Amino acid sequence: MLILDHLWIILALPLAGAGINGLLGKHWPQSRVNAVAIGSVTLAFLAVVELVREFSELAPEQIPFVGNYFTWMLASVFRVDFALAVDQLTVVMLLTVSFVGMLIHIYSTGYMAHEGGYYRFFCYLNLFMFFMLTLVMATNLIVMFVGWEGVGLCSYLLIGFWFLKKSATDAGKKAFITTRIGDFGFTVGVLLVFATFQSIDFGTIFKSLAANPVSERTLTVICILLFTGAVGKSAQLPLYVWLPDAMEGPTPVSALIHAATMVTAGVYMVARMNPLFARAPVAMLVVAIVGAVTAFYSATIGLVQTDIKKVLAYSTVSQLGYMFLACGVGSYAAGIFHLMTHAFFKGLLFLAAGSVIHAMGGEQNMMKMGGLARKIPATYWTMLVATLAIAGIPGFAGFFSKDEILEAARSGPNANLILWLLGVVGAGLTSFYMFRLVFLTFFGAPRYDEHHIHVHESPKNMTIPLMILAFFSIFGGWFAAPHLVGGTDYFEHFLQPVFSAYAPQPMGEQALAGNPAAEGPPSPALGLFHAVTGWPVIVAVLGLLLAWWLYIKNPDAPKRFAKSVHALYALLLNKYYVDEIYAALIVRPLLWISTNVLWHGIDQGLIDGIVDGSAHIARLAGSRLRELQSGNTRSYAAWVLVGVVGFTVLLLTLFVTGVH
Amino acid sequence: MSVIPVSYYLVLSAVLFGLGVIAFVFKRNVITIFMSIELMLNAVNLAFVAFARAHNRLDGLVFVFFVIVVAAAEAAVGLALVIMLAQNRQSLSVERMDHLKL
Amino acid sequence: MTIPILLFFVCGALAVVGAILLIASREPVHSALALVLVMAALAVLYLLLGAPFIAAVQIIVYAGAIMVLFVFVIMLLNAGVEERTDFSSIAKYVGLPLGFVLMLWAAHWLWHSEAAGAMGTTATTAAASSHDLSVELFRQYLFPFEATSILILIAILGALVLAKKEE
Numbered sequence: 001m002l003i004l005d006h007l008w009i010i011l012a013l014p015l016a017g018a019g020i021n022g023l024l025g026k027h028w029p030q031s032r033v034n035a036v037a038i039g040s041v042t043l044a045f046l047a048v049v050e051l052v053r054e055f056s057e058l059a060p061e062q063i064p065f066v067g068n069y070f071t072w073m074l075a076s077v078f079r080v081d082f083a084l085a086v087d088q089l090t091v092v093m094l095l096t097v098s099f100v101g102m103l104i105h106i107y108s109t110g111y112m113a114h115e116g117g118y119y120r121f122f123c124y125l126n127l128f129m130f131f132m133l134t135l136v137m138a139t140n141l142i143v144m145f146v147g148w149e150g151v152g153l154c155s156y157l158l159i160g161f162w163f164l165k166k167s168a169t170d171a172g173k174k175a176f177i178t179t180r181i182g183d184f185g186f187t188v189g190v191l192l193v194f195a196t197f198q199s200i201d202f203g204t205i206f207k208s209l210a211a212n213p214v215s216e217r218t219l220t221v222i223c224i225l226l227f228t229g230a231v232g233k234s235a236q237l238p239l240y241v242w243l244p245d246a247m248e249g250p251t252p253v254s255a256l257i258h259a260a261t262m263v264t265a266g267v268y269m270v271a272r273m274n275p276l277f278a279r280a281p282v283a284m285l286v287v288a289i290v291g292a293v294t295a296f297y298s299a300t301i302g303l304v305q306t307d308i309k310k311v312l313a314y315s316t317v318s319q320l321g322y323m324f325l326a327c328g329v330g331s332y333a334a335g336i337f338h339l340m341t342h343a344f345f346k347g348l349l350f351l352a353a354g355s356v357i358h359a360m361g362g363e364q365n366m367m368k369m370g371g372l373a374r375k376i377p378a379t380y381w382t383m384l385v386a387t388l389a390i391a392g393i394p395g396f397a398g399f400f401s402k403d404e405i406l407e408a409a410r411s412g413p414n415a416n417l418i419l420w421l422l423g424v425v426g427a428g429l430t431s432f433y434m435f436r437l438v439f440l441t442f443f444g445a446p447r448y449d450e451h452h453i454h455v456h457e458s459p460k461n462m463t464i465p466l467m468i469l470a471f472f473s474i475f476g477g478w479f480a481a482p483h484l485v486g487g488t489d490y491f492e493h494f495l496q497p498v499f500s501a502y503a504p505q506p507m508g509e510q511a512l513a514g515n516p517a518a519e520g521p522p523s524p525a526l527g528l529f530h531a532v533t534g535w536p537v538i539v540a541v542l543g544l545l546l547a548w549w550l551y552i553k554n555p556d557a558p559k560r561f562a563k564s565v566h567a568l569y570a571l572l573l574n575k576y577y578v579d580e581i582y583a584a585l586i587v588r589p590l591l592w593i594s595t596n597v598l599w600h601g602i603d604q605g606l607i608d609g610i611v612d613g614s615a616h617i618a619r620l621a622g623s624r625l626r627e628l629q630s631g632n633t634r635s636y637a638a639w640v641l642v643g644v645v646g647f648t649v650l651l652l653t654l655f656v657t658g659v660h
Numbered sequence: 661m662s663v664i665p666v667s668y669y670l671v672l673s674a675v676l677f678g679l680g681v682i683a684f685v686f687k688r689n690v691i692t693i694f695m696s697i698e699l700m701l702n703a704v705n706l707a708f709v710a711f712a713r714a715h716n717r718l719d720g721l722v723f724v725f726f727v728i729v730v731a732a733a734e735a736a737v738g739l740a741l742v743i744m745l746a747q748n749r750q751s752l753s754v755e756r757m758d759h760l761k762l
Numbered sequence: 763m764t765i766p767i768l769l770f771f772v773c774g775a776l777a778v779v780g781a782i783l784l785i786a787s788r789e790p791v792h793s794a795l796a797l798v799l800v801m802a803a804l805a806v807l808y809l810l811l812g813a814p815f816i817a818a819v820q821i822i823v824y825a826g827a828i829m830v831l832f833v834f835v836i837m838l839l840n841a842g843v844e845e846r847t848d849f850s851s852i853a854k855y856v857g858l859p860l861g862f863v864l865m866l867w868a869a870h871w872l873w874h875s876e877a878a879g880a881m882g883t884t885a886t887t888a889a890a891s892s893h894d895l896s897v898e899l900f901r902q903y904l905f906p907f908e909a910t911s912i913l914i915l916i917a918i919l920g921a922l923v924l925a926k927k928e929e
Contacts, residue, residue, distance in 0.1 A: 631758030633693075637685050638857030645864050652871065664770050669811070670872040672774045676800070678865020679781035685857035686785060691836055692793050698828065699781060699797060702804055705820075713811045718890055718898045724816050725899065728823050729910045733917035735828045739835045740924035746839050752790075 003051045004058075007067040007084040010051070010094070011133050013044040018126035025119030034109050037122035041105045041129055045098040052091055063087050063497065064203070066139055073142070077198050084137040085202075089498045092336060093136040093268055096343045100260045101129050103465040107351050108252040110462035111358060121161060121250070128154035132261050136268065141190045141200040144269070148186070148233065151262045152179050158257060159249040171245035178242040182232015189225030196222065206275045206502040216280055223276055223283030227290075230266025236294045236324060240317045241579055247309040251354030254309060259316050259350050260343035267323040267339050271332045275502035278330070284414065288328020292409075292419040292426075295321030297576075299429035303436075304562070304572045308353050308366050311437050315390065316346055318426060322405050325423055329415065331408035332499045333492040338401035344476045345389035345398055348469035352383035355458040355466065356441060363448065366440040373442040375455045380442050382466040387438050389473040391431035392540045397477030399537070402427060406536050424535050431543025439551040669710035676703035690742055690754045694735070701731050766810055773810075777803040790841045794832050801825040812889035 003009065017040030025033045058065060064087035073080040086094075105125060112121050128151055135147025152175075160172030190200060196218055197205045230236070235243040235258075246258050257263070270277060270287060277284050295318045302314035319342050326335030357364055359376050373380045389398035406427070409420040457463065550557050562569040571577070628639065680700035687693055705724045712720025742752075749756050780800035787793045801824050808817035899907055 633754045633757065634685060634688070634857070638860070641681060641685060641857055641860050641864070645860050648864070649867075663764070664767055664810075667872055667875065668770065668774075669807070671869045672777065672807075674868035674872055675865055676777060676781055678861060678868065679778070679785065681864060682858060682861035683781070683785045685861055687793075689790050689793075689841060691790050691832065691839075691841060692784070695784060695790075695793055695797050695832060698824075698832075699784060699800060702801060702824070705816075706804055706807060709808055709811050709813050709816060712813070712890075718895055719902075721813050721816055721890060721895055722898055722903050724813075725819065725895075726903075726906060726910055728819055730913065732823060732828050733910075733914050735831055736917045737920045737924070739831060740921040743835060743839065744924055752839060752841050 002054055003047055004054050004065055004086065005067065007051075007086065007137060008069060010044050010047050010098075010137070011084070011130055013040045013047065014126045014129035014133065016040060018123045018130060021119050021126065022123035025123065028119060030109070030113065030118055033119045033122055037126055038102075038105050038109065040126055041098070041102045044129065044133070045102045048094045048098045051086065052095065055086055055091055060497065064090070064139075066203070068139075078194065078200075080140060080142045080200065082143060083139040083201075084134075085139040086137065087498055088495050089268075089271060089336065090137055092340060092495065094133065096340050097129070097132050097136060097261050100343050100347050100469075101132075101256060103468055104252050104256040104260070104347065104351065107255075107354075107462050107465040108250075110459045111252055111354055112250060115250070117161065121158075124154050124157045124161070125252075125256070128158070128257060128262070132265070135265055139202055141193060141202075144272075145186070145190065148229070148265060148269075149183065151257070151265060152176060152183070152233070155179075155246070155253075155257050155262055158253040159246045161249055161253065165248070168248040171242070171248040175242035175246050178239050179232040182229045182239050185225045185227075185232075186229025189222050189229065192218070192222045192225060202272065209275055209279070210502050214279075216282075219276055219280040220282045223273070223280045224286055226273060226276075227266075227270065227283065227287055230269055230324070231290065232266075234263045234266030234320045234324070235317045236266075236290050236321060237297060238578075240294065240298065241582060243317055244310050244313040244575070247307070247313050251309065251350055251357060254313070255347045255350035255354070258313065259346040263316060263320055264323070264339045264343070267320065267327065267335055270324070270327045271336055271499075274327075274332050274499050275504075277327070278502075279504050281414075284328050284330065285416075286328075287324050288409075288414070288416065288419055291321040291324025291326075291328055292422040293321070294318065295325060295426040296422040296429070299426045299433065301572055301575050302433045303429060304569060306367050307364050308356065308369075308437060308441065309350070309364055311366075311433060312346070312349050312353060315349075315430065315434065318430060319346065319390070321426070322402060322423065325409060325419060326405040329408050329412050329419070331405065331412060333495045334401065334404040334408055336495060337491050338398075338405055341389065341397040341401045341473070341476050344469055345386040345396075345473040348382060348386040348466060348473055349390065351462070351466055351469065352379050352386065355379040355462055356383075358458050358462070359455045360448070361453050363453070366437065368448045369441045369446075370444045370448070371442070371446040372455060376457045378457060378463040378466065382463075382470040383442070384438060385470040385473050387434045389477075390434055391543065392427055392536050393544075394537060395474070397473050397475070400477035403534065403536050407534075424539055427536050428539030428543045431540040432547050433543075435544050435547035436551055439547055443552055444555060666710050666714040670707055673703045673707040673710065676700075676706065688753045688755060690745070690752055690757070691739075693754060694738055694742065698731060698735070701727060769806065770810060773803040773806045776800075777807070788843050790836045791833065794829060794836060797832075798825050798829050801829065814889055815892040815895050 017036050020036050021028075021033055025036070055063075055065070064085045066083055066085040068081050068083040070082050071079065072082045105122070108121065108125065112118055115121070131147045131150030131154060133147075135144055135151060138144035138147060156172045156176040159175055160169045162168045193205065194200050196214055197208050199205060199208070228239075232239040243258055243263070247254055249257075277287070298314045298318035298321065302311050302318065305311045305314065319338070323335040323338050323342070326332070326338060355376065356369070356372065356379055359372070359379065360369065363369065385396070389396035392399045392402040406420060406423050409415060409423055410417065550561075574580075628635075677700055680696045680703060683696035683699065684693055687696065705727055708720040708724045708727070710720075712718065712724075745757055746752050777800050780796045780798075780803060783796035784793045784800070787796060801820060805817040805820045805825070808814075808820060
């Protein structure tokens with residue numbers, strides 16, 4: 001039995017896990033809930049592994065491998081099949097999602113062990129896996145949207161997991177509503193796609209696009225609309241505001257959904273739609289600009305945050321910006337590569353942060369930590385590995401992926417030096433604030449009350465996933481080492497068919513086979529030496545040194561510095577007051593309109609008015625008509641007269657001719 | 661015999677009928693209202709006779725005959741009722757006889 | 763101006779005056795007498811129209827019996843000046859004007875009606891004799907004739923029952 005023939009199994013497993021835990025798990029012991037949840041996800045991961053093995057044996061013409069299960073919607077031209085497909089990009093995403101997801105599930109058994117609603121947590125988590133896998137394996141925009149919305153739903157449920165806490169439920173609502181705004185743009189984009197191509201199936205769209213050119217303006221509009229969905233889901237400017245608030249959810253949720261998988265859905269979508277984007281350079285530029293600016297902007301906010309999870313949240317927004325920058329300059333493979341390595345090290349960062357919080361008994365403020373390195377060594381060392389990775393220190397996974405992106409921005413086919421500069425400065429800032437985090441948390445004298453808080457290492461089911469992820473944070477980059485550094489660039493070649501199959505051909509009589517453009521945008525090769533001494537590495541090391549100087553050598557320096565640039569510091573600490581601006585400009589007017597116009601005005605006034613009014617009119621009419629029956633003969637006579645006159649007039653004027 | 665057009669009679673009939681209607685609506689004494697009914701019936705009789713003359717048939721006259729007979733019967737019974745009502749309500753104003761209201 | 767026309771206008775005017783007097787009188791007895799005047803005028807008009815039998819019946823039955831009955835009842839009930847009640851505003855403000863409207867409009871319409879005009883004048887034939895009328899009555903209209911006699915019987919019985927005092 002080939003998994004390829006039964007792709008739906010990969011989806012069915014986590015869905016079944018969610019259903020069983022959700023419906024039956026309320027009174028089960030934790031061990032049984034664990035078995036169902038972890039079992040389903042592990043089986044799904046094994047199925048994915050088997051899938052990859054089978055995939056590797058497919059001939060190139062069989063890719064993408066599509067399994068069409070049933071026709072979901074059919075209305076004349078509009079056809080949506082529930083069909084799943086596997087191509088190289090899907091394989092990468094499936095592996096990332098299922099592997100990291102599995103590890104985080106295992107971690108959660110330790111982290112959530114003392115929490116109420118245990119079964120509910122795993123139900124939602126499994127449900128999320130189902131939707132994410134659907135999103136990744138979808139063959140058309142509508143099924144992808146099902147997954148898209150589903151992960152948004154699970155995000156909302158999980159952010160507000162502790163639903164009795166108002167800040168948590170507010171954050172959940174904020175996440176859902178903000179992504180909704182992006183989703184609206186996405187939906188309009190899907191409609192426009194259908195209007196242009198009469199189909200929403202990827203294969204059909206791409207083939208049609210290659211055969212019949214579509215006006216660039218239409219494609220630009222479509223791409224920008226679809227990208228707004230990505231802006232919402234992947235927390236870019238200006239719709240990123242939900243992600244920091246989403247830290248209200250349990251840390252495994254932050255790790256899985258808001259670092260490794262859901263937020264990457266936007267990047268995946270852009271990569272998937274690359275034939276459209278490749279033919280709309282303006283849209284690609286927009287993507288690149290948004291990505292680069294977000295990367296820089298978010299890094300500046302992360303510089304001064306004191307909550308350990310908030311720093312990581314802004315870091316996630318920033319790293320997602322890098323992924324979009326990569327896609328925007330045409331290096332889709334680099335973007336996906338960074339997506340994968342980011343899943344490893346950011347997932348690890350969050351899980352390790354969770355471990356720290358667990359060790360500190362719930363404390364999340366870094367200013368109240370310190371000196372934890374010796375006390376929780378496993379957490380410390382794995383977090384250090386992840387930080388080295390995210391900073392882009394050579395040898396770790398992040399170095400390869402981030403470097404490739406920045407190099408593409410500097411000298412690739414769509415290079416843009418301004419964006420490159422933003423990216424490089426952002427990388428430096430990233431390195432700085434990440435090492436700041438590590439130094440504040442693990443070094444120095446403890447700034448907490450050692451008598452009341454007993455720091456202890458986390459249990460094995462939490463530390464083992466940390467170590468596994470640390471392993472991949474180091475070596476996850478090697479196997480795909482781009483020939484940027486003299487490596488084999490296996491990753492890029494692997495993904496090449498996805499990104500070049502429908503790439504626009506340059507004008508001219510170049511045959512397809514020997515056309516260098518058919519190989520996709522070439523990734524620049526620098527050789528190892530140049531790569532290691534390039535700007536990204538320099539700024540990374542500078543960031544590390546500056547963080548060391550400020551937080552280990554001169555611990556008082558940051559405070560003095562903050563005082564001297566008080567205004568700027570306040571601006572960054574308050575996240576540029578964006579939330580307040582949104583509240584004043586958007587939320588309050590909308591609430592005012594909702595309350596006064598829609599509620600009081602239309603609902604109470606108009607609709608209730610019509611309903612109550614018609615009843616009122618009926619009663620009024622009735623009471624007036626009742627007065628006719630006065631018992632007064634004269635008035636009866638008068639009314640009869642009225643009738644007679646009217647009737648006579650009617651008869652005579654209508655039916656009798658010869659009247660003057 | 662005469663050269664009066666039929667329409668003259670009809671107009672007179674209409675005027676008398678209208679005056680009967682006005683009297684019916686305007687007067688308050690129940691007996692006077694009854695009399696206004698008789699006036700209306702008379703007006704109609706005039707019209708019938710005029711038509712009978714115009715078409716040179718006797719059917720109109722027969723009808724007038726019956727109208728007069730029925731008017732007599734109606735007057736008899738009606739006045740009996742009026743007597744009873746008047747004794748009951750101690751008033752002849754039709755507006756005091758408003759038992760039939762809701 | 764021939765006599766018939768003059769007679770017509772005089773009697774017509776009398777009839778209208780009588781009707782107006784019926785409305786305008788404050789005492790019911792005066793109204794009853796005005797109605798008698800109307801009936802008399804109408805009887806003359808019937809004569810003009812060549813229906814002597816009907817004219818006679820009008821005087822004998824209508825003016826002579828029915829109106830006498832009215833006057834009897836008025837006297838019996840001692841109906842004096844009309845009580846001035848005025849409860850119905852609709853009758854006052856809508857009924858009256860509408861009544862005028864009806865009257866004037868019907869008159870106007872009849873005056874200008876082609877159909878009425880087409881009927882010509884009432885000059886043509888001889889008067890209808892009572893012999894002809896009775897032939898008509900007892901042949902064509904026998905059934906209604908007998909029915910009305912029963913009707914009168916019922917009316918008498920009804921009046922008797924109603925007017926009878928409770929024992």
